Amino acid sequence: MSSLLRLATAGSVDDGKSTLVGRLLYDTKSVLADQLDAVQRASVDRGLSTPDLSLLVDGLRSEREQGITIDVAYRYFATPRRSFVLADTPGHVQYTRNTVTGASTAQLAVLLVDARKGVVEQTRRHAAVLALLGVPRLVLAVNKVDLIGYDEAAFTVIAKEFTAHAASLGYPDGSVLSIPVSALHGDNVATSSENTPWYTGPTLLEHLENVPVAPDPHEAPFRFPVQYVIRPRTPEHPDYRGYAGQIASGTVRPGDQVVVLPQGLRSTVESVDTADGTLDEAGAGSSVTVMLADDLDIARGDLIASASDRPEVTDEVTAALCWLSSKPLQAGTRVLVKHGARTVQGLIEEIASRFDEQTLSTVDGPDVLELNDIGSVRLRLSEEIPVDDYSQSPRTGAFLVIDPKDGDTLAAGLVGDRFSTLGAPEKA
Amino acid sequence: MTAVSESAVPVEATDAARDNLKALESEAIHIFREVAGEFDRPVILFSGGKDSTLLLHLAIKAFWPAPVPFPLLHVDTGHNFDEVIQFRDQVVEQHGLRLIVAHVQDWIDDGRLTERPDGTRNPLQTQPLLDTITEHKFDAVFGGGRRDEERARAKERIFSLRNAFGQWDPRRQRPELWNLYNGRHRPGEHVRVFPLSNWTEADVWNYIAREGVELPSIYYAHRRKVYRRDGMWLTEGPWGGPRDGEVVEELMVRYRTVGDGSCTGAVESTATTVEEVIAEVQASRLTERGATRADDRLSEAAMEDRKREGYF
Numbered sequence: 001m002s003s004l005l006r007l008a009t010a011g012s013v014d015d016g017k018s019t020l021v022g023r024l025l026y027d028t029k030s031v032l033a034d035q036l037d038a039v040q041r042a043s044v045d046r047g048l049s050t051p052d053l054s055l056l057v058d059g060l061r062s063e064r065e066q067g068i069t070i071d072v073a074y075r076y077f078a079t080p081r082r083s084f085v086l087a088d089t090p091g092h093v094q095y096t097r098n099t100v101t102g103a104s105t106a107q108l109a110v111l112l113v114d115a116r117k118g119v120v121e122q123t124r125r126h127a128a129v130l131a132l133l134g135v136p137r138l139v140l141a142v143n144k145v146d147l148i149g150y151d152e153a154a155f156t157v158i159a160k161e162f163t164a165h166a167a168s169l170g171y172p173d174g175s176v177l178s179i180p181v182s183a184l185h186g187d188n189v190a191t192s193s194e195n196t197p198w199y200t201g202p203t204l205l206e207h208l209e210n211v212p213v214a215p216d217p218h219e220a221p222f223r224f225p226v227q228y229v230i231r232p233r234t235p236e237h238p239d240y241r242g243y244a245g246q247i248a249s250g251t252v253r254p255g256d257q258v259v260v261l262p263q264g265l266r267s268t269v270e271s272v273d274t275a276d277g278t279l280d281e282a283g284a285g286s287s288v289t290v291m292l293a294d295d296l297d298i299a300r301g302d303l304i305a306s307a308s309d310r311p312e313v314t315d316e317v318t319a320a321l322c323w324l325s326s327k328p329l330q331a332g333t334r335v336l337v338k339h340g341a342r343t344v345q346g347l348i349e350e351i352a353s354r355f356d357e358q359t360l361s362t363v364d365g366p367d368v369l370e371l372n373d374i375g376s377v378r379l380r381l382s383e384e385i386p387v388d389d390y391s392q393s394p395r396t397g398a399f400l401v402i403d404p405k406d407g408d409t410l411a412a413g414l415v416g417d418r419f420s421t422l423g424a425p426e427k428a
Numbered sequence: 429m430t431a432v433s434e435s436a437v438p439v440e441a442t443d444a445a446r447d448n449l450k451a452l453e454s455e456a457i458h459i460f461r462e463v464a465g466e467f468d469r470p471v472i473l474f475s476g477g478k479d480s481t482l483l484l485h486l487a488i489k490a491f492w493p494a495p496v497p498f499p500l501l502h503v504d505t506g507h508n509f510d511e512v513i514q515f516r517d518q519v520v521e522q523h524g525l526r527l528i529v530a531h532v533q534d535w536i537d538d539g540r541l542t543e544r545p546d547g548t549r550n551p552l553q554t555q556p557l558l559d560t561i562t563e564h565k566f567d568a569v570f571g572g573g574r575r576d577e578e579r580a581r582a583k584e585r586i587f588s589l590r591n592a593f594g595q596w597d598p599r600r601q602r603p604e605l606w607n608l609y610n611g612r613h614r615p616g617e618h619v620r621v622f623p624l625s626n627w628t629e630a631d632v633w634n635y636i637a638r639e640g641v642e643l644p645s646i647y648y649a650h651r652r653k654v655y656r657r658d659g660m661w662l663t664e665g666p667w668g669g670p671r672d673g674e675v676v677e678e679l680m681v682r683y684r685t686v687g688d689g690s691c692t693g694a695v696e697s698t699a700t701t702v703e704e705v706i707a708e709v710q711a712s713r714l715t716e717r718g719a720t721r722a723d724d725r726l727s728e729a730a731m732e733d734r735k736r737e738g739y740f
């Protein structure tokens with residue numbers, strides 16, 4: 001079992017995301033006295049009778065003034081079982097790009113709905129984004145159950161509707177758990193609520209502590225984007241030449257047969273080095289330095305991959321884009337594509353379709369992709385790069401679309417036909 | 429007072445804590461290498477304090493066995509602790525690094541800055557920092573900031589774009605997706621980079637214990653002459669204390685953060701080893717900055733306002 005769980009909140013504005021995060025921090029004793037004092041003082045200033053726990057996370061002046069979340073807040077808490085990195089995201093449609101930021105590295109998302117309103121447009125939009133990014137597990141927190149008199153029937157209706165919706169997005173049975181909570185009062189957040197005797201499942205915190213997340217690294221093929229070539233040329237290390245990077249997927253051992261892409265050069269791993277010494281084996285997420293048996297011309301941006309299971313090398317990519325810019329995308333637009341440690345030029349040849357996240361259907365041949373649209377495009381690149389399907393290897397199937405003029409990040413890119421695979425969320 | 433912590437024994441030797449620290453280390457190393465690969469003139473902010481010492485430790489690991497390919501920069505308020513400055517110089521010498529020091533005093537002497545009535549020099553660091561960045565054309569500036577320190581920091585990206593005036597605009601942050609960092613910037617702009625973003629104070633101390641990272645002695649309990657101001661233990665020094673009516677006492681104290689002496693408070697402590705510090709950090713009911721930093725107490729948005737002006 002993994003020791004670290006990365007999670008994100010999602011859901012419409014005012015559903016109680018920030019309050020829930022504040023409640024989790026508070027109930028796990030992660031809020032220290034001076035932080036609580038500050039929240040208490042600020043709550044009194046705002047004329048509130050009980051402390052507003054959302055002030056623990058809404059850290060920007062404009063957020064506190066408006067009582068909303070604008071950008072992601074990262075918070076950290078730990079229980080004896082696990083450490084948590086939590087991204088609290090905004091609910092407004094116009095800040096969806098910040099929700100995408102928080103969700104791109106999440107292993108689990110807590111999607112909130114207001115028990116009085118149930119599943120709304122923004123719930124469906126966020127669920128689609130989470131499915132697109134391949135966040136493998138969801139919790140539907142049906143919040144504010146205190147305001148519906150802890151009514152089981154109302155909870156069940158919402159939970160059923162959402163589970164069915166998630167299933168059509170590809171979330172299998174068992175990957176979605178619905179919990180009735182009150183972020184304000186703490187019901188079923190860290191302690192089982194006496195107000196919901198009909199709910200027999202785990203509390204939110206119990207679930208977060210126990211949910212399995214670790215993917216099996218031995219199943220995935222080895223992928224290693226070269227970030228930097230380490231060549232000290234010092235008297236102690238005159239001939240050292242190592243390729244530094246973070247393993248994107250799979251594992252590596254000395255003796256492994258590898259191929260360097262896009263060149264297609266074959267070699268054998270001689271050693272896996274770190275400042276702490278050489279390793280017998282290293283797995284996904286580890287930053288290491290790989291030394292090869294042969295003297296090859298390898299530079300930043302190249303990919304070292306398993307020789308027996310290699311990615312496709314291509315300059316023609318079909319990909320899903322989550323468009324994050326207010327400048328709409330049209331076919332014919334020139335962009336930069338950052339993939340692994342390599343940035344190449346790209347041309348959007350065609351916008352093949354747009355995904356309607358409300359009806360879960362596709363619209364063929366749209367003229368543009370606008371802010372927050374999810375679309376499928378055909379992308380031509382200035383040079384060949386090694387890519388995987390995002391559903392197979394997220395780290396080597398993901399890319400950024402960058403505006404060459406001002407350097408802004410325009411879109412999250414995911415290689416492959418994601419709309420047909422929205423049926424099979426993978427681990428991010 | 430000697431620098432402690434030769435101990436490389438993990439204090440929380442559970443597998444859980446160990447994996448978590450490995451993951452944080454790998455993430456930080458990845459960030460250092462990205463910057464080395466994509467920027468022309470990076471620099472590491474290095475004061476000799478614990479977070480910047482950790483930052484340098486990780487940079488050394490990221491490029492080992494090659495030397496760190498960046499210089500270091502310290503904005504010296506002139507109100508620093510002697511032990512920390514000595515430690516800073518010793519580390520620079522030991523690793524054969526290049527250190528650039530911007531002395532706030534120089535800016536005061538030639539009139540570009542004026543001393544504040546309260547004698548605090550922390551806010552005066554911003555201008556020398558920005559001037560030095562411009563003078564050396566630095567395009568990436570590593571800082572040791574952590575998101576758990578303060579709630580405005582909790583909002584900042586790992587790659588934080590600053591405009592030509594060094595300002596942070598929290599409403600214009602780029603999306604930061606997966607581990608793909610976008611370092612593009614226009615001439616005159618630069619990027620602040622925070623490899624320790626996802627570390628907590630407890631992570632920092634557990635890692636320092638495990639790796640046997642040496643720190644300035646003032647992070648461990650020692651006897652010191654202090655006086656009470658605004659609920660904090662301040663030390664005697666050229667920054668204007670004690671004033672009339674402020675009584676000097678000798679106490680066992682240590683520092684949780686180290687900044688400008690005029691606004692950095694000590695905490696009473698008996699922790700003389702890294703293991704004892706970890707136990708204290710775990711039992712503490714105050715945050716690192718809440719316990720020790722007057723500069724953050726000024727208002728609800730003190731940190732955000734300073735960051736907007738170009739502070740790190």
Ligand SMILES: Nc1nc2c(ncn2[C@@H]2O[C@H](COP(=O)(O)OP(=O)(O)O)[C@@H](O)[C@H]2O)c(=O)[nH]1
Nearest residue numbers: 013014015016017018019054143144182183184
């Ligand atoms: N009655 C009740 N109110 C809640 C609950 N959770 C949140 N709220 C209130 O709903 C409002 C919006 O909460 P906030 O956390 O800012 O929502 P966000 O926009 O999703 O982050 C605030 O006034 C909260 O106090 C709950 O469980 N019960």
Ligand SMILES: [Mg+2]
Nearest residue numbers: 017018068069
């Ligand atoms: Mg919120």
